[in-house]
Every structure is written in C-alpha cells, then in structure tokens.
Amino acid sequence: MIGAAQSRRRIRLLIWKEFLQLRRDPLLVRLLFIMPILQLVLFGYVVAADVKHLSTAVVDLDRTSTSQALTAHFTGSDYFTVTQYPAETGVQQLMDTGRIAIAIVIPEGTQAALDRGEAAPIGVLVDGSDSQVASVGSGYAAQVIARYNAERVANAGVVLAAPGIDARVRVMFNPTLAAVNTMIPGLVAAIVMISIMVVMGQAVVKERERGTLEQMFVTPIKPVEYLIGKVTPYALLATAQLLLVAGVGVFWFKVPFAGQVSVVAAGLGLFMLTAIGMGLLISLVSHTRQQAQQMMMLLLLPSFVLSGFIFPLDSMPAAIQPLSWFIPLTWAIQILRGAFIKGSGFEALALQFWVLGGFAVVIFGAAIAATRRRLAE
Incomplete structure (x- = not known):
C-alpha cells in the first residue's frame, strides 16, 4: 500500500x-x-482534384443489349473501374465498407422505354463521404451516359431531339457535396x-x-x-x-x-x-x-x-x-x-x-x- x-x-x-x-x-x-x-x-475548403479509376458497381436489372452497351461505356472509361455486379440490395453494404465509390443502377424496362420513345431514368448512386470524389464522379457518370445517349440517337438516324436515357444522380451521405x-x-x-x-x-x-x-x-x-x-x-x-x-x-x-x-x-x-x-x-x-x-x-x-x-x-x-x-x-x-x-x-x-x-x-x-x-x- x-x-x-x-x-x-x-x-x-x-x-x-x-x-x-x-x-x-x-x-x-x-x-x-x-x-x-x-x-x-x-x-476548411479544398479544390477538387482529378479522379480516375473510381471503384464502380453496376446493378443491371434490365439485362438487355442496351444495358450491356451502357455498362461497356463505363468499363471503357478511364474514370471508372467496374469491380462489382451486385443485386440492388447489396449496394448499401458495398458503399458502407468503402469497396465502391459509385453505383450505376439500370432499372428493368430501360430498353423497352427507349423503344417506345420514352425517357429511361438511370440511377447513379455516389458515396458523398468524400465530396471531391463524389463531385467529380457524378459529373463523369453523367457525361458517360450523355455520350452513350448521343451515340444511340446518331446510330438510329434521329435528327431531332428525342427522349433518351435520363441520368438520375443521388449522392448518399453528403447530398450537398460540401x-x-x-x-x-x-x-x-x-x-x-x-x-x-x-x-x-x-x-x-x-x-x-x-x-x-x-x-x-x-x-x-x-x-x-x-x-x-x-x-x-x-x-x-x-x-x-x-x-x-x-x-x-x-x-x-x-x-x-x-x-x-x-x-x-x-x-x-x-x-x-x-x-x-x-x-x-x-x-x-x-x-x-x-x-x-x-x-x-x-x-x-x-x-x-x-x-x-x-x-x-x-x-x-x-x-x-x-x-x-x-x-x-x-x-x-x-x-x-x-x-x-x-x-x-x-x-x-x-x-x-x-x-x-x-x-x-x-x-x-x-x-x-x-x-x-x-x-x-
């Protein structure tokens, strides 16, 4: 003692x-x-840097030639590396554990909507816990979808603007990208x-x-x-x-x-x-x-x-x-x-x-x- x-x-x-x-x-x-x-x-505030090879998941619920072509555009881009093809319910877990930074969700009926001349929304889920990656990644995803849509319209011989794929970006965890x-x-x-x-x-x-x-x-x-x-x-x-x-x-x-x-x-x-x-x-x-x-x-x-x-x-x-x-x-x-x-x-x-x-x-x-x-x- x-x-x-x-x-x-x-x-x-x-x-x-x-x-x-x-x-x-x-x-x-x-x-x-x-x-x-x-x-x-x-x-407190940092300028976003250029980001490449983002870990990406593609949720293909349509399983058509259109969804495969759109997936190919992402895999062929330097800004995205498609590493996962999960079910829709598995995206949250992959993003929580940091295994992916962005997820592309192609809903069922995408090709059918395009064949009818309607707009087809595509989901883009971005991990907002890193605002630099989220900001740049969501912008690049929108560009890839827009480029594919332009190619699709050109190949179809459509001169006037027509409904196409509509990217719906939703940032998870940090919606304001602050x-x-x-x-x-x-x-x-x-x-x-x-x-x-x-x-x-x-x-x-x-x-x-x-x-x-x-x-x-x-x-x-x-x-x-x-x-x-x-x-x-x-x-x-x-x-x-x-x-x-x-x-x-x-x-x-x-x-x-x-x-x-x-x-x-x-x-x-x-x-x-x-x-x-x-x-x-x-x-x-x-x-x-x-x-x-x-x-x-x-x-x-x-x-x-x-x-x-x-x-x-x-x-x-x-x-x-x-x-x-x-x-x-x-x-x-x-x-x-x-x-x-x-x-x-x-x-x-x-x-x-x-x-x-x-x-x-x-x-x-x-x-x-x-x-x-x-x-x-």
Missing part, C-alpha cells in the same frame, strides 16, 4: 513537472490552441498527429539537452512511472485540442455528425497511441531538437500527401496507392469520415480498426520498450 501510494505521488509530481514546463513556454501553449483554428480556416464535411473529420486526425508529435518529439530530447534527463535517472522513479508522467499531460492536451476542433467543426462549419461517439473515441484513442509512440521514438533517437524537427517533417509530409487527407487516393498512380496502407493517418481518416458522414459503426469499419490497432500496438509498444531500455541504461 505504501509503495503504491508513493508511486502515485511520483506520477502526480511528474505530471505537475510537465505542466510547469509547458507553463514556462506560453508561446508554445498558445500556438497549440491557435494552430487548429488556423488549420480549420486554411483547409467539401468542409469531409475535410473537418480528416483535419481532426491530422491535428492529433501534428500536435502530439510536435510536443512528444521534443519531450525527451529537450531534457537531454538541458541535462535534466541524467538527473532523472538517479531518482527512485521507475520507468513505468516516468512514461505515465511524461505521456499523460500531452494526451490531455491533445484531447482538449480534439474537443476544440470538433466543436468548431460541428457548430461553426455545421458539419453533420451521423455516427456514434464511441466509434470516434475508439478510433482517436488508437490513433493517439500511435502518434504518441512515433513522437517518443523520434525524441529517443534524436540528439538535438533540430534533428527531431527534421525527422518529424520526414514523417508528416508523406502522411499528409499519401493518406487521402489533401488529395484523393483514387487520383494517385496505382503504383503509389499501396504506400498509403502503411500510413496510420490513412486509416484514422477513413474511420472518422465513416463515423461522421456515413454513420458507420464498428462492423463496417472493422478492417480500419484492426489495421489501426495493429499500428498502435507495434508503434506504441516499441516506444515503451525503447524508453524502458533507455532509462535502464
């Missing part, structure tokens, strides 16, 4: 020490809370990564430069106590930032939240462990704060570019896309966008949680082991 009480007291003192050090650097504390607001303003609705959830994850890595990346190396780390080694503090005392203040600071960013996104930018708080909390918890682990590893291997800053830039730049945060993954070359699988921010963004916009639960996001959980175990576990070994030397 006495030992446990002393351990808790040492942890409280370590936490208090970290907060005192932050208090002595008021500019850093102000920047940590001003930076999210600036990022929200700068990245870019801010997809940017804010991704920005939450990005801010977690930036803030934690910036502070944690210099936590140990700063003490090494000041000579206080060696003084810490001669105290009765245990490695576990040091880790808890070192990590807790910054985890609390990151949580405060998250609440600030989420509050601004929901109440200022009016970003809808259709999911469950538990899904968001679990995803961010795993991602925070990953970011803390990366920050600790950087701080342990760096000898100066300048080295730590360079290493952080080395990790942050590819994370932002290849994770789908700024540029859609579908717009990247096929050879580069697999690199995004090895970036934790990729999976965190997918969880947050799925929870915020789609309302996806743990079942639909199971793959993302498993991968992000694997990153958290490996990276945070490696950071703990490296810190304990460093303190034991």
